[in-house]
Amino acid sequence: MLPIRALALALLVATPALAHGPTRRKAEETVTINAAPDKVWAVIANFHDMSWDPLVAATTGDGGNTPQSFRTLKLKAGGELNDDLEDYDAKAMNYSTFLPHNDPKVLPVTNLSTHLTVETAPGGKSVVSWRAAFYRGDPKGDPAPDQNDAAAEKAMHAFLRAGLDGLAAKFPGS
Amino acid sequence: MNPRRLAAALLLALLAPAAAQAAEAFVTLQQANAVAVINPATGALLATIPVPGHPAGIAMSRDLTRAYVTSPDLPGVSEIDTVGRRVLRTLTLPGGPLGIAAAPDGGALYVADWYGSDVMVIDTRAFTLQRRITAGQSPSGLAVTPDSQMLVVAARLDDALVLVRAGEDKPAATIKVGAHPFGVTIDPAGTRAYAADVESDDVAVIDLAARRLVTRIKVGRRPYVVALAGNIGFVTNELAGTVTPFDLKTFTPLAAIRVGDNPEGIQASADGIHLYVANWMDDSMSVIDAGARQVTRSFPVGDSPRAFGTFLRP
Numbered sequence: 102m103l104p105i106r107a108l109a110l111a112l113l114v115a116t117p118a119l120a121h122g123p124t125r126r127k128a129e130e131t132v133t134i135n136a137a138p139d140k141v142w143a144v145i146a147n148f149h150d151m152s153w154d155p156l157v158a159a160t161t162g163d164g165g166n167t168p169q170s171f172r173t174l175k176l177k178a179g180g181e182l183n184d185d186l187e188d189y190d191a192k193a194m195n196y197s198t199f200l201p202h203n204d205p206k207v208l209p210v211t212n213l214s215t216h217l218t219v220e221t222a223p224g225g226k227s228v229v230s231w232r233a234a235f236y237r238g239d240p241k242g243d244p245a246p247d248q249n250d251a252a253a254e255k256a257m258h259a260f261l262r263a264g265l266d267g268l269a270a271k272f273p274g275s
Numbered sequence: 276m277n278p279r280r281l282a283a284a285l286l287l288a289l290l291a292p293a294a295a296q297a298a299e300a301f302v303t304l305q306q307a308n309a310v311a312v313i314n315p316a317t318g319a320l321l322a323t324i325p326v327p328g329h330p331a332g333i334a335m336s337r338d339l340t341r342a343y344v345t346s347p348d349l350p351g352v353s354e355i356d357t358v359g360r361r362v363l364r365t366l367t368l369p370g371g372p373l374g375i376a377a378a379p380d381g382g383a384l385y386v387a388d389w390y391g392s393d394v395m396v397i398d399t400r401a402f403t404l405q406r407r408i409t410a411g412q413s414p415s416g417l418a419v420t421p422d423s424q425m426l427v428v429a430a431r432l433d434d435a436l437v438l439v440r441a442g443e444d445k446p447a448a449t450i451k452v453g454a455h456p457f458g459v460t461i462d463p464a465g466t467r468a469y470a471a472d473v474e475s476d477d478v479a480v481i482d483l484a485a486r487r488l489v490t491r492i493k494v495g496r497r498p499y500v501v502a503l504a505g506n507i508g509f510v511t512n513e514l515a516g517t518v519t520p521f522d523l524k525t526f527t528p529l530a531a532i533r534v535g536d537n538p539e540g541i542q543a544s545a546d547g548i549h550l551y552v553a554n555w556m557d558d559s560m561s562v563i564d565a566g567a568r569q570v571t572r573s574f575p576v577g578d579s580p581r582a583f584g585t586f587l588r589p
Contacts, residue, residue, distance in 0.1 A: 124329040124348060197514070199514055232536070
């Protein structure tokens, strides 16, 4: 009896179709840039200037670089994202953002927070990491394929990757 | 003193300093589908227990021989033998089981369905679903008073704490707090409950006997759960990457302590000297000196630690 029960349990827990619960996901992308950290930070330091990100057409906002400052990112692909600044540390060269509400058709995630950090790398180079925490676009049970966990992770990785590649492209030799 | 007694006394003396600190932390690793057993004094990984379904919530039995772990994606709850370091039984449950609390008397285990409005009552001996309590919308954090007589539920989408007497199926009281309460913590005397209000960035203080809101303390961005150490409360601020201490007598917030990114579960050691914080984004744990209110150590623990509940042994 016992092996059969154990097998049944193993089958039960291995069935991905049982996925229901809302679990927060994370995505991280990094890029090594052929420039000193302060030079890289100078390009991304202004929360209201996302011209380094090839996905972004225009940025408007309140102009601040302090927590609770807010901006609207108009995307080239259409739609916009309204996020705010959560944490800003020019000395440590990082800032954090939060996107409380968004159209899941524009980006299939909800409750997105991000951390953008510049760190020193050997040989006078920099490593920029962009990390995101988010829930899938449809946080309820049984989401459509374009709003499930896999879709959210895929879209988020692509979003971060495109931004960092765009940033690296501004520095020759990266 | 005879030699055997002397040896025993020496052994006790040797063990005492170690016993003063939490010996083991059982950390739910959501994306690793596991619970890591960590020595929180050193950061050493003692064991990894596979637990499917993205484990998140955890509750220790009073005798510390069992840990109960919720998996929202299983969905269900797993019973872990904390000494043998293995899953003994798994119970599948409906909805999205997340918040969990064990009655100190060992009788009932309460599991909240984050998707629905029920708290499920599990018989710990039979390990079966016994009954359901209709508690409020999106029940999240759970806590039980030390006398096991009252369950406190954070009804997240009702912006309220719901009190349910042991053995009853309907709330005895509903108390409005701030926006979207998540974690709930009850003090050792069983007189007050503290709820972290995620959307309004405060901690709600509830007088359990009077069944009323005492005050709301402004803390950091998106508070998650409160831990208590002596006369100070400590709340993790998920979005700020900080822990805000606050005075339990004056309700004054103190200087925030920088920990890792997306800090979630937090618990004080039994002696109240240290606090342990699971940093979800950083895959790490921070150790806070409660007196100095500073991080004294941090170490990696594995992929996406939540540790939402009571996770220390002893």
